[in-house]
Amino acid sequence: MQGLTRKTSWFTCLVILSIAIFSACGDEEAAIPDQVDFNYHIRPILVQKCYLCHGPDSGSRKAGLRLDTYEGATALTKEGLRAIDPGHADKSLLLFRINHKDPEMVMPTPESNLTLTDRERKLLERWIEQGAGWKPHWAFIPPKSSDLKNDKDHPVDQFIEARLKEAGLKPGTLADQTALIRRVAMVLTGLPPTPAELERYLNDKGDGSYERMVDRYLSSPRFGERWARHWMDVIRYAETRGHEFDYTISGAWRYRDYLIRAFNQDLPYDRFVTEQIAGDQLPAPRLDPTGTWNETQLATLFHTLPEGTHSPVDIRKDEADRIDNMIDVTGKAFQALTISCARCHDHKFDPVSAREYYALYGVMEGTRFTPVPAAEPAHRRSAAVQRQVLDSMRALTLVWLSAKMGASATASFASAPMITPMMPDSASGILADFSGSDLQGWRSDGQAFTDGTTLGDPLTDSLGNLRGLKEGVASSRRLGLNLFGALRSPDFVIDRDFIGVMAAGQRSSVRIIIDNFQLIQFPIYGDLDQKLNSDQPVKLIFPVSAWKGHKAYVEVLPGSYDRHVYKQARDAWVEVKYAIRYDRDWFEPRRPSTSVTLPAAYRVFTAGQAGPTDIRLLRGLLPRTLRLPELSALQARAQAIQSARMDSLQFISGVTEGFGKNSPVFHRGNHTDPSPERVKRHFIPAIPVSKIDLDVPGSGRLALARAITDPKNPLTARIMVNRIWHHLFGRGLVETVDNFGMQGKVPSHPELLDQLAIDFMRDGWSVKRMIRHIMTSETFRRSVEPVAGAVQKDPGNILLASYPLRRMEAEAIRDAMLSVSGSIDTTMFGPPVPQHITSFMNGRGRPGKSGPIDGNGRRSIYLEVRRNFLDPFMMAFDRPMPASAFGRRTVTNVPAQSLILLNDPFVALMADRTAARLLAEAEKSTEARIRWIWQRCFSRLPTRREISDATEFMETLKKTYARSGQTVSEQVIWKDYLHTVFNLKSFIFIS
């Protein structure tokens, strides 16, 4: 950036004493401000020019000098001086060194390739003379409210215009109505206004017509379809995992639908953040308006979007890379901090140490991946009823047993010895023995496995007759079939050659999850996923000797993975008796046999704590077949519930809790070189929040979400209002929307940013209200025409005297063509339209069939996003690659864009369809037809000149065809004309 010459004036500002528009590497010609501000003038110099050797990273610090803290910068050196001696420029070593002529002495050193400008040296000097005031980084200071000058003008305009005034600029005129409605429609919905919308607005002569128009677009379902896509850039949205075979991410599109609904419903932003980070842990699920989808669970698909490698030879490195991507995106999306810079060393610029990186690593590591039924609420509801049925059946059995035993039996054994369940035990090699009633400390997710084994459940035949009491197994069909659940062991370290699981099941599977690795398949990992198709228990043997020393857990699933997509047949089930680890010989866990008496057995059974021996005894009381009418009625009811729930058992990839885990620090990011001690999970201490401790049972994600959405967090609200501003104006108040750290840009209007952040929180974190607030300012409504003097005084239009002209995004360009041509299908939600595959798109994982060229007319957000087959149209127009957070798209200008608009069959098809529609709908005269086109493409009527230009152009076309001996239909000429219109800059720019 340095050397970029800008003509900017520096000025004093309202609240903070003096603030530059640009970061300090700006204008050499600008005057040195009277009062130098640390955050706006000095810190950028220190960060850019000094911190590589004198910053927060102790590993690369030279001469023991740190300039990132006041204490470090003002500490006494061995020469008896200070680098910075507040108030004494002449005694400050820093100034001595930066002004030195000797290449051996001068700072920054010549090898660093960094140099200070004269202006920077002068700023440092004046700042030290003025006492070297030190402040925390601006973004870590809580936002402050400002006093407004008056109640009359829009607050946004007051901030913007104050700054313009200081720069000697006057705000420009307001845009006309046609420009405004096109701008508002494009920015809010990504579609040009329809003629009806245009007419409605132009005919609304009352006060507040603009606001009403804005409100109409804000409440349009199309709004969410555009704003969800903005968020999808931030969270590297894709529907496949990339890598070699580009496997599907199950149900990713349902998360896309979640986002659309969230924006359309104006879900409060703090809630939106919490759901994505830890929705699975919120006490009450939030359902979509139809009650079908569990939104809180869908949101967590956010964590499952990184790329996926199917056969990494180093599985721990694979985990470390995946977690790094999760930390990277979580850090940038919600805190606009580049936390993952601290993976290998302390952050070079920001106050994030490697320890803090690994404090968050533990949070991600303790998070497990799981399939979740897409229609999870239905599962939950029917499981609740089925549970009641089971409990009633058990109660009925008890009643019968108590009658059989006689009342006296129950009273006399108050002190019956309790049978303690056998606990998993490392020395014995037993991972679990489910013959007791408890699940041995394993986690039961979903509904199928309930909270206990089948021990003592009534055993009935198909007629509902009681045939005995069940033995203990962990069963996915305890409540019946057709429910999802997963049973997972705690983490353990692999220390034997084999893991053994005694299990029965149909179309089900048991997996060994090592280092959270999911894409299990041959050649390396195939044995870790074993399918079950046996009604009788069989020995599943998992050879794991290659992974000794790795952490692992056992996962029992009623369904199984097919090309990494979880599927579960309606009649699939699984039951596990026990799980062990061993070196040579399989063994069966044996309980010490305890002698109990019948009354004692009855007693513990009523308390729900019976052991296998108790149940065996009690079973002896039952006749071979016992007909209890209520019981058979209940059984029939259970079956009815089970078959009534006809959801298609589709699954999304989600997350659930593991067991709390603190991670060691990996020295220089190397997972093979962990520190001996582990770092307690905690939030970044430099960000002032109420509670930084994340070291809780479970992963700590919910606590992380709470720290991020804490109203005291100075970043979260600022970041989101800045993202909103970015999408409304094409540039954020902080230009680096994903980086509020010290290497990011400082805000152009800091008080405005603060005020908006405060308003945002006070207004319930409402995104729509914030958008409306900004859009109703005059600043948003200004014309794109530059004002006098702006080109000289504010060439970047940072001060917003006029509205910034900019190219539309890829999606908006494509959708606009669909809309004008009448091809658009406004169906919302659902599975993506398959990617259109051209002959230029090759490679592994290439889909067998290409999707339709026009995407069936669906909006771009509904087109498939395959990591290895990204859409060429979208990519050419700068949709980012789904790898990291990309909240600000680059805007490039490459010939591929022109070539697409000129020659791509899709664009030609859109022109052709528009021509057909035009001829069918518009009045016959050429002029009327041109008007029809301009209304739809530019939201205005053409000028006389434009009409004659167009007419003349079409005459030329006809002549050219004639010259080559071709007679073409009217439609061809109109098609050629429309094709050219789609190539006009006014068509692809927002003005």
Next chain:
Amino acid sequence: MLSRCACGFGSIALMGMFGSLASCSGRRKGLEAALANVGGGIMLPGHIPKAKHIIFLYMDGGVSQVDSFDPKPRLALENGEDPASKFKVDATQFNNVGKILQSPWSFQRYGESGLEVSELFPHIGSCADDITVIRSMVSNFPEHTNANYFLHTGSGLQGRPSMGAWVNYGLGSENANLPGYVVLDGGLIPPGGLDNFKNGFLPAGFQASILRSGPVPVANIRPIDSIAGIQDDKLAYLARQDASLLQSVVGAGDEIESAIRNYELAYRMQSSIPELTEFKAESEATKKLYGLDSTDPHTRNYGAQCLMARRLVERGVRFIELTCPQTNGTDRWDQHGNLKAGHEANAHAVDKPIAGLLKDLKLRGLLEDTLVVWTGEFGRTPFAQGTDGRDHNPSAFSMWMAGGGVRGGMVYGRTDEYGYRVEENPVTVHDLHATMLHLLGIDHKQLTFHFGGRDFRLTDVHGNVVHDILA
């Protein structure tokens, strides 16, 4: 860079039209937006470059070093013995370790240098004195996709800029009418897909253009209009209308201005790119040199790519990568089984064309400023996978370079007696990248791009130039 920008659009176009940054035509808004991302980036060469172009011959799947450029007589002596009794065997991708497997091919010394090349590559052998073989390459990844990303982008993860993108970001193209980074698609896109050739976080213009042979080498390059002249009419109308839009926003229309200029470039490309694939001007002798007369269709296919590569070099394209042809019944060079048939089919497809390319470049005086790089993503095991294949081996593999500032007739680095691990002068992928950039006149430590809070490099925080092989 900035002063160049300030000179106006013309000079910027020389940075590579595919690589022109957003709206560089102006000095204002668009430029600033573009440069917000550009750390200390674009630069003129830091020292006198030896090479101006790179042709990267990618041997997808991993050629076996002990069967190509690294002869190991001991394998014949111990053929059929248990490798675990000889050395520690690392985990392999397919975990199906067989016996020590001697090379099915003999080696011969070529040229004055006496460089040893197996009988798989007699034609390349005839260029021995022009090539420098590095026998001590190592990679970080034993799986194709990670290793491909690593070789192409310096990172095993998806989403980083490819080396061709970095080169063009650093130097730009010499031809305003062609992209600066071209991948010639021989039929096989390597595992990991087109992301091996993408721009990552660099601006979109730096990504590779994938060119195929045939009349439509790249998507949308032929005018869609049914007759000539219609597009000209359209462009004339466009120019008039866009100009009047520009009039209405004087001072704020930089982005529009550059979008307009873009059409002029796109227009010229419509003729400059298809012209590349037409070999009308090439003599029969030249075509023969490249094997275009071969009875093997794969040799013809690869020969056409090699010839196209020379034509691209002549036109100033910076970085050209050739992907492998799809030969019958083989999976690239990835012979987990049936090594003999597979390697022979692959070698037959590429041997003559590559030798033809080297000779033709030399004849035309182009070899001295063109660096030709031949490598796979890793090597193969000296022991069998099953009975007649070889598994992946990232611990040692051979590659070679020719032209553009490297010595010829030289071997660098050494593996152990089995060709399993490197014993002397290991060369990492980062070292290879550093050396390639060095030959182009770029200090790999200075070629940075600021993204997400830090300066990224092709070589990450690694890489040493292999000075010993430089001429």
